Amino acid sequence: MTINDKTQHKINKKEKKNTINIINPYNQKIIIQLEKQNIKDLKKLISNAKMGQKELIDFSSRKISNALYTAFENLKHEKKKIAKILTEETGKPIKDSIVEMDRSIETLKFSAEESKRIYGESVPLDAGLGGKGFFAFTQKVPLGLVVAITPFNYPVNLAIHKIGPAIASKNSCILKPSLKAPLAAIEMSKIISSEFPQGVLSTVLGGGSELSNELITNPNVDKITFTGSVEVGKLIASKAGMKKVSLELGGNDPLIILKDANLEKAVKGAVNGAYLFAGQVCMGVKRIIVENEIADEFLQSFKKETEKLRVGNPMNKNTDIGPLIDEEAAKIVEKSVQNMIDTGADLITGGKRKDNFYTPTILDNIDGESSIIKQELFGPVAPVIRVKDVDEAIKIANNTEFGLQAGVYTENIHNGLKVANEIIAGSVFINKQSTFRTDNMPFGGFKNSGVGKEGVKYAIDEMTKTKLIGLNLR
Numbered sequence: 001m002t003i004n005d006k007t008q009h010k011i012n013k014k015e016k017k018n019t020i021n022i023i024n025p026y027n028q029k030i031i032i033q034l035e036k037q038n039i040k041d042l043k044k045l046i047s048n049a050k051m052g053q054k055e056l057i058d059f060s061s062r063k064i065s066n067a068l069y070t071a072f073e074n075l076k077h078e079k080k081k082i083a084k085i086l087t088e089e090t091g092k093p094i095k096d097s098i099v100e101m102d103r104s105i106e107t108l109k110f111s112a113e114e115s116k117r118i119y120g121e122s123v124p125l126d127a128g129l130g131g132k133g134f135f136a137f138t139q140k141v142p143l144g145l146v147v148a149i150t151p152f153n154y155p156v157n158l159a160i161h162k163i164g165p166a167i168a169s170k171n172s173c174i175l176k177p178s179l180k181a182p183l184a185a186i187e188m189s190k191i192i193s194s195e196f197p198q199g200v201l202s203t204v205l206g207g208g209s210e211l212s213n214e215l216i217t218n219p220n221v222d223k224i225t226f227t228g229s230v231e232v233g234k235l236i237a238s239k240a241g242m243k244k245v246s247l248e249l250g251g252n253d254p255l256i257i258l259k260d261a262n263l264e265k266a267v268k269g270a271v272n273g274a275y276l277f278a279g280q281v282c283m284g285v286k287r288i289i290v291e292n293e294i295a296d297e298f299l300q301s302f303k304k305e306t307e308k309l310r311v312g313n314p315m316n317k318n319t320d321i322g323p324l325i326d327e328e329a330a331k332i333v334e335k336s337v338q339n340m341i342d343t344g345a346d347l348i349t350g351g352k353r354k355d356n357f358y359t360p361t362i363l364d365n366i367d368g369e370s371s372i373i374k375q376e377l378f379g380p381v382a383p384v385i386r387v388k389d390v391d392e393a394i395k396i397a398n399n400t401e402f403g404l405q406a407g408v409y410t411e412n413i414h415n416g417l418k419v420a421n422e423i424i425a426g427s428v429f430i431n432k433q434s435t436f437r438t439d440n441m442p443f444g445g446f447k448n449s450g451v452g453k454e455g456v457k458y459a460i461d462e463m464t465k466t467k468l469i470g471l472n473l474r
Contacts, residue, residue, distance in 0.1 A: 025091035046145065046214075056172060074191045123137060136469065136471070141465055147223070148166070153277060161454045175189055216240055224246075250450075252373075254423070255408075311357060311360070340373070341363070375400075408420070
């Protein structure tokens with residue numbers, strides 16, 4: 001496999017103290033230089049957000065829904081433009097950027113719909129001592145100000161998964177996108193914010209501990225919703241105090257392929273799951289666990305399909321694999337692969353780096369107990385672990401600090417349900433890989449994969465608090 005379209009025009013990545021260079025990972029050219037915001041700017045945004053939320057609280061659910069529907073239509077109109085920006089700043093193949101925009105548009109539509117479905121319930125207080133003669137009901141009330149911190153890999157979709165539910169439930173929101181890829185998120189937020197009072201939605205661009213600490217600890221912030229690394233997630237949790245926190249911290253997702261699986265479907269799932277966006281996906285297939293009896297047959301087909309993938313210019317509609325986000329990320333993948341080879345793994349295909357690119361790679365005979373395989377690897381690498389039966393497959397799948405999503409391919413419903421019930425993960429799919437997600441499903445993992453759920457309806461639950469109102473009728 002060769003890497004097409006040589007990287008050119010290397011740039012000097014040094015920047016002024018108050019600016020950030022947004023760099024195209026494909027050709028390493030500067031797309032634009034943006035000014036970072038400082039602590040004074042952030043405090044003003046927080047103040048404006050609190051004032052904006054006071055106006056938003058007076059909106060009817062119908063008015064919020066209509067405004068979100070208008071934003072949905074406007075975002076749909078700008079889909080191709082923002083998809084191009086997304087590809088330029090992340091290196092994501094343009095066909096995948098279009099898919100991300102389609103999902104983002106749908107997520108905003110879900111938010112418009114769910115803004116009319118924020119229900120309380122009646123509570124039978126007469127079921128408890130002293131409750132006879134009372135009528136009681138609950139209301140869902142907004143938290144106030146939600147801070148949304150998002151990563152580079154799905155900069156629009158993951159942002160809307162936080163912004164949409166926040167506004168739908170009458171919260172204001174400050175978005176802090178990744179400095180590696182903020183442009184598409186900024187364009188999207190402009191479209192949504194134009195439909196609401198000033199301060200309801202704003203974007204802060206900056207790094208450094210001072211800015212981050214202010215976002216986490218400011219008493220006017222009521223909730224932090226974060227997608228990113230375990231290290232940063234734990235830091236947020238330790239500093240947030242009494243604020244509500246939702247953390248989506250990545251995964252080491254297994255794909256189990258049992259001996260009775262439909263191999264054609266399993267191979268397709270493995271290819272899609274391991275190499276989507278060059279493996280830079282939190283719910284990507286990070287480990288492929290295969291029963292011995294079919295391992296050789298699976299690998300033969302898997303290798304064949306992997307080598308069909310086209311690596312190159314992400315703006316080309318036929319490209320399957322673009323660059324990683326930067327050369328440092330590619331070097332980390334390169335080092336991790338070499339470590340696995342040094343400890344006994346067999347390289348089946350791939351294993352080559354050029355600048356930010358890393359070729360789709362298959363490694364066989366991986367030791368499922370190795371510390372290397374227990375960690376999240378953000379790259380287009382498919383480690384294959386051979387096991388003797390379904391019980392060993394489940395044991396290996398659970399042998400990690402993560403528990404985001406998982407998949408199993410089998411034609412035996414009993415084995416499928418056994419895997420689904422025994423794997424410790426937020427979602428388990430039978431005859432589908434872990435990268436599957438619809439934007440209305442509850443999404444969030446167990447163990448170090450985080451706390452809380454996304455998916456519009458479920459995110460709204462995380463962004464509201466429950467108030468009980470009781471009426472003494474006696």
